[in-house]
Amino acid sequence: MAKVTLPDGKVLDIQDNSTLYNVAEKIGAGLAKAALAAEVNGQVVDLSTPVTQDIKINIITAKSPGGLEILRHSCAHVMAEAIYSLWPSTQLVYGPTVEDGFYYDIDLDTPIRPEDFEKIEKKMAEIVEKNQPFVRKEFSREQALAHVVGNKYKVDNANRAQGDTISFYSHGDGFEDLCRGPHVPSTGKIGFFKIMSVAGAYWHGDAKEKMLQRVYGTAWATKKELDDYLFRLEEAKKRDHRFLGKQLDIYSVNDDIGPGLILWHQKGSLIRHIIETFWKEEHLKRGYDIMYTPHIATEVIYKKSGHLEKYADMMYSPMKIDEQNYYLKPMNCPGHYMIYNNSPRSYRDLPMRFCELGMVYRYEPSGTLHGMLRVRGFTQDDAHTFCTPDQLGKEIDLILELMHYMMTTFGYTYKAYLATRPAKFLGTEEEWARATEELRMAMERRGLAYEVDEGGGVFYAPKIDIKLIDSLGREWQGPTHQVDLQAAKRFNIRYVGADNQLHEPVIIHRTVLGSMERFIGGLIEHYGGNFPLWLSPEQMRVLTISEKTNDYAMKLQQSFKAEGLRCGLDTSPEKVGAKILRGHNEKLPYMIVVGPKEAETQSVNVRIRGTNESKSVSADAFVAAMKEKVKSRTADLGL
Ligand SMILES: [Zn+2]
Ligand SMILES: [Zn+2]
Incomplete structure (x- = not known):
């Protein structure tokens, strides 16, 4: 008899020779039916795993975190079996999950064409119909290598696998594949699937290796979820801002001007003007000062800011003016600091809130450029708040209120993340703890639900990251609010306190929309071009x-x-x-x-x-x- 502890603390006595599936059955028939795998003492394993000692268990269904991934990965195996049975010369490489689906890399000289998808899906349906169990076999490393000898991909997979035992899974008519697992209990449990596309892919992404075929698929627990997904995909294609941007004459990119540089046409410029006017009015109402700073600055400022040391690879080459190097600005902050430092400041002047629709230039590799979303020059809706430590909480409240007001005006809902201290950081642990706590408390005061992104802060600041959820339920990178713990030291930014001594203000960097390019590109898709x-x-x-x-x-x-x-x-x-x-x-x-x-x-x-x-x-x-x-x-x- 083994004792099995359930997530709610309940303990079940389990007979010898029981599997995790038997445990699920004992909890309830409905759960056993929905069960895909189980988390045992923190590790996810197959339901066929025997219970040999006292354990803590959490049964995983398609609704559990990670549940869909197991279903999709298992579906990848079934697809591999189908392809292998249709083209027996296929050599299987590997089949991981990706967002919303999975792929399998295969080595097959016959090209798989979209016309073949239906045939593969039909074969997969037959395999599902048979509902064959996924059977796990474990080998020693030596045995495993002997087992796959002659198949260079599997030998490579075996060599890359960690641990002393290497597992193989078989299902169907003698089909077997090297895999760490876990998988769903049987081929009938892979849900509702569709093969989506096929593309070329080098083995391990290495262009010197042979070009393989990468077959993409998607799988969902219910037919409705699959249909909804396919609908969203179709809708997203119709709403692609690059397509609508052209149809609605909003913007273009011109090779002679340069890739990643947006040309705003009359209509796009007008939309942007309206949003910028709205933005400025809302900032003025909330006590911000609207600023303008130059697009170029000397290397002196970027040495001071640490940009040349830390971010040189995202900055453009300098231009020489009167024997001095000038750079295109990658951030607006230093200009605002210099304005602050231009006069002595007293605690009575604080908080000061400088905002700017400031265009910045950052290098992006040409392969990653994407319409208005990923560009080389963009206009941040930036702001810097200088405040005393006592004012910090209230200032974060103000920023969250403004962010919420703007997002809801545009019809977005959003998710908040609290990004905490990373492994490498500047400043003291106490400073970090205090700043992080202020961010956390501000979200709690608003009743804003958030997730913690452990270690996700930047090296100089904890931050709140906002992800927008658009009308299709897709997440977009949104604004960030950072509490900077280093800039005041670096730039000698001070104020005279009530005690007549010099103090460092806290500096908050924040955007509300992110950048005009990215935000309006996203807005085109969010509204599907149907602007209010x-x-x-x-x-x-x-x-x-x-x-x-x-x-x-x-x-x-x-x-x-x-x-x-x-x-x-x-x-x-x-x-x-x-x-x-x-x-x-x-x-x-x-x-x-x-x-x-x-x-x-x-x-x-x-x-x-x-x-x-x-x-x-x-x-x-x-x-x-x-x-x-x-x-x-x-x-x-x-x-
Ligand atoms: Zn697998
Ligand atoms: Zn900044």
Whole structure:
């Protein structure tokens, strides 16, 4: 008899020769059915593992952390078996999980084509149908190497495997693969899957090695989860900001200007202007000062800041001006420090909050550049707060409030992470503990749920990282708020305290949007190009049915513009259907079709984006509704 302790502390007596699956059965039939693996004394193992001593156990299902990964990795094995049975000359390399799925690298001279996916999936379905157990066999290292002799990939895998025993798993009709495990109990438990794509991949990513085929798949516990995932993927493709950025004429990148450098077109610039105006107003309301600093600075400042020592590889080569080296700025901080240091500061001056929409330049390898999201020049919505240690908590409150207000205005929800002291850090443990505690308490005061990212802070600061969750449920890197423990020392930043002595202020670096490029790129995808009224470059367009109503149409446009609305006009001789289609492709919030009836009654017939209906309202009522929507920044277009 062995004693098995469950997560809730309950202890079960388990008979000899029982497996972990038997334990799951004893807990409940439902759990046994859902069980995929088990965590025993902190290690995840197969359910077929025998219970030989007293243990602590946690049964893993697809809903447990790590549960889906086991399901997906097991699915990779089933896919490998299917491919192997269809192309027996296949040599299997390895099949790890990736975000939302898995892949298997195979060495096969016949190229696998997308047309083959269905055939592979059908074979996989047969293997699932048979519901064969995953059987684990353990070998000594020597036996294992003898077992895989002649298969260079498996010999390599065996050589890379850790520990003295090496395990093999078999399932199906004699199919076997070297693997550490764990796996689901049987092939019937791999959930709902789909093969997604195939790509070339070098063995171990080494271009000198043979090009292998990497077959990607996805697997989910339920059909609904799979369908939802495929829908999100399809939707994400349609919303890709690079595609919509072109369709909506928002931005471009030009090779002669340089990769990773965004050219903002008229509409993109207007959207950015609106967001920047909103941003500035909200900062002024909260006691920030708006700053401007130069794009280049001498090496003196970047030696002082430590950038040349620590971040030289992300900075661009210097340019020589009057025998001195100048660099493009990779960060805005030093400029703000120099403004602070330009005058003596007293505790009565604090807190001081400097904010700047500051363009910075950082090197990114060309392979990692991605539309507006990963660029070489970007505009941080930066700010630095200088405050006394006593003011720190309140200042973090203010930042979290502003961040929350901005994020919810744009319709994002978000997750917060508290990134704590890394292994290598500057300053004392006490300073770190105090600053980290201030961040933690501020989140708790707001009732903001957060996760701790242990050791995730930067070497000079603990921080709060915000991840945005967009309308498709995807996570985006968002703002960060750092409590800097080093800058004041490095730049000799001081204030005179009430005691008439010099003290170091605490400095908070923070962004709220991150960068304008990244934020607006993300926003395009978040809204799918359907910007709410307040952000739409062209909020409405008047379309004429015939030239008889041109005068009324022009008069309408003029009156809307006079009210501050961004109204376009289409009096081209085309059919109204063609004009509507064009407006539809431009994702205009409203199209106003005017014919003789509207001209006579001084009304407008409004087509609302995203609906099939059109509504007749008086021109005055329409203007009033528009102004209200812009003011409230609502995403709702309903009239
Ligand atoms: Zn495996
Ligand atoms: Zn900074």
